[in-house]
Every structure is written in C-alpha cells, then in structure tokens.
Amino acid sequence: MARAALRSMVVYLVLVGALLSLASAQDSSMSGMQMPMPMEDHAAAQLPSPHAGSGTGWQPASVPGNEWMVMRGGWELMAHGTIFADYNRQGGPRGAGKAESVNVGMLMEQHQLGRGTILLRQMFSAESLTSPHPGFPELFQTGETYHNEPLVDHQHPHNVFAELSALYLLPLSENISWELYGGPSAEPALGPVTYIHRASASELPLAPLSHHLQDSTHTSFGVITSGFVIDRVKLEASAFNGREPNEERWSIQVAAWDSYSGRVSVAPTRDWTAQYSIGRLEHPEALEPGSQWRQTASVEYDKPLAAGNWATSLVWGRVHKIATGANLNGYGLESTLNFMRRDYAFTRLELVDRDELFPQAAVHPAYRIGAYTFGGVRDLVQNSAWQLGMGADVTFYSKPAALNAAYGDRPVSFQVFLRVRPGLSAKEHHR
Secondary structure (H helix, E strand, O other): HHHHHHHHHHHHHHHHHHHHHHHOOOHHHOOOOOOOOOOHHHOOOOOOOOOOOOOOEEEEOOOOOOOOEEEOOEEEEEEEEEEEEEEOOOOOOOOEEEEEEEEEEEEEEEEEEEOEEEEEEEOOOOOOHOOOOOOOEEEEEEEEOOOOEEEEEOOOOOEEEEEEEEEOOOOOOEEEEEEEEEEEOOOOOOOOOHHHHHHHHHOOOOOOOOOHOOHHHHHOOOOOEEEEOOOOOEEEEEEOOOOOOOOOOOOOOOOOOOEEEEEEEEEEOOEEEEEEEEEEEEOOOOOOOOOOEEEEEEEEEEEEOOOEEEEEEEEEEEHHHHHOEEEEEEEEEEEEEEEOOOOEEEEEEEEEEOOOOOOOOOOOOOEEEEEEEHHHHHHEEEEEOEEEEEEEEEEEOOOHHHHHHHOOOOOOOEEEEEEEEEEEHHHHOOO
C-alpha cells in the first residue's frame, strides 16, 4: 500500500511538473507579444468556470469567496480553508462531550495552457490529529471504521491528502468547452458540491448525517473525469476507485478504477445551480460486502445582499444496496444567512435512513432519523486578511420509539466554537 501511494504521488508530481514546464515555456514564448489584459477579461479568467465548486461540481457563481489570491509570473495562486475549534456535546446515553477541531486547507494554482486553462488543487486536513478517538461525536452518524469496527455515532476525520488533482478546461467554440480532471486523490462526478465547500454549510462544523448517501466520494483515491460544458449545461462521466478511505488517514490508497458515475449539471443564472448524478460503487464499505448504486439530486441558491449573503441548498441522496435490495434515503435542507456583515444565522434540517446503528445485531432494520440544527456566528475580527468568528448551535432529533432505550427519549446536542478563515477576496468587497 505504501509503494502504491508513493507511485501515485510520483505520477501526480510528474504531471504537475510537466504542466508547470509547459506553462512556463508558454510564458517565455509569448513574453514579447502579450498585451495588457483588460480588467473584465482578467475577471473572466479567474477560474475555469465562475461556477467552480469542489471537484468538477458547480455551485452558484455569486457565492462569496473567502480566499487569499496573488498573481506571480502568469500564475494565479489561491489559498483558502477553515479551522473550527469547538466543544462538541452530543446528548443522550450514547452521546459524549469532546474538545476537537474540524479543519481543512486548500491550495490552488491556475495558468493558461495553450488555448485552455489548467487548475491544480491540493487539499489537506489535520483532523487525524485534532479529532478525539474514535472520531467526532455525532449522534446517528455512521460510515467507515475505527480499529476495524464500524463507526457509529461518530463522524470520521478526513484524510491528510484530501485532494491532489488537476483540471484542464479547453474551449472548443464560443459556447462549448471540454474538461479533463483527475488525480490520485480527487472527486468523481457524483453528488453535489461537497458540504465542506458549500456556502450553505460554511458555518456548520459537523458533517451532514446524509454525508455517506450524498457526497462521501469527495475523497476517492484514483479518479478520471471527462465531460463537456455546453452553454449553461455540463455533461460528465467518471471512472474511479469506489472504496472508502481506510483508517490510515495519512496515506493514499490507490486502487483500480472499478466504479463509474455520470452527472448532468445546469446553471440557469449566476444565483442558481442544480445537478443529478448516478453511479455504481464497487465494495465501498470495508466491513460490508456488496456494491451500491448511488443517486443524488440537488439545487443550490445564493443571493448576494447589500450587507451580506444568503445561501441555501436542498440535497437528496439514495443508496441502493445490491446484495440486499435495501434503499436508504437522505434529505437535507441547509441555509446560511449573513446579515449586517458580521452576523450569521444558519440551519440544517435532515431526514435520513439508518441501518447501521447496531452493527452487532443479527438483523439491521432501517430507522428514519430527523436532525434539526439551528445556530449563529458573530465575527469578532473581520478584515481583508482574516475572519474570526464565535458561534454556537443546537440540534434536536426525531426518531422511532424503538430507539428510546439506546438514545433516550429526547436527546439534544450542542456545540460552541471559534471559526477562523481568510477574509473575503477583493472582488467580494466591491460587488
């Protein structure tokens, strides 16, 4: 496994080096003939798409950009991320109270390459060091393992190498472009923009309960995606390694491209995007035999306001377990309102089916769980470099009476936290 990870890293670095060389050669060959770029053309070239989200997913073009950005030698260099330092108290008999940190950081490098644009991404997380064992406490959450046992009532930490990818977008005509994306750690065309990057979830430290039904493939160790952007519609397909990451959070566990997916996305305006995707995942769970079909659909809306922003997402995901014929659904509504510049109010409302709450039981019935989170954040520091906010949230639940003995009649969970991230980019201050 270590050799495979090393080979994958070497291939990625060789690819990056080749692209850097090509871009540098292009700069040298054109240095004497380039004209100054008009401001509006430079703004249009900021990203391969104004709707760029996570992986190749689309989000509204109007979402705020909390990032640092600088131009160097024809390269546009960007960095963004978020650190939550929080106390997390999950209620009921199966709950726990822990100090923890949810965190992610991303670097991006973009350059014109030929007639197209190349975008390199590296995303990292230190959660393997900042999450309490066996993971972040979260009632009714399931997915992945700890010490070769299924994780229940905990959210797993993310991998150190959460993304190592390259995206190339080549215009073929005025309204048609071709995309090629992939890497040793990347995101296939399956699901919405992952919750880590959704503006509607930007103030919520914990993952959605529906994460493993909707967007858990955002870290897949081996991905290749190709597709076409036709005006406001994008059609794409992926081949990828469908297995969930194992407990070695610091490694890259490359394997065969044994799974596949397809996605159609539409962006009718700057403020709206929607997608439908379907994929087959071969043996995604380490301890559960069999493969899965996954379907997702989502709508995202973003509305810039005079003194803030309002972002909302509606997401559905379904897993069909081929071996048993079982269907599990997850429905989520997220919304974050930024008002008076420094203040945020947010909510996440979920209904999700769970059949893994009692892994040692002889039978595994599915239970419909509701989780209803409400919270707020106030920015204590807010400038062009940083945003430091203090916030809190509370979660209430609905569940079948059959779970009362294990979870209590009315469990309530809460968090208090500090949130640190880059300030709004210059274009956001002037929109």
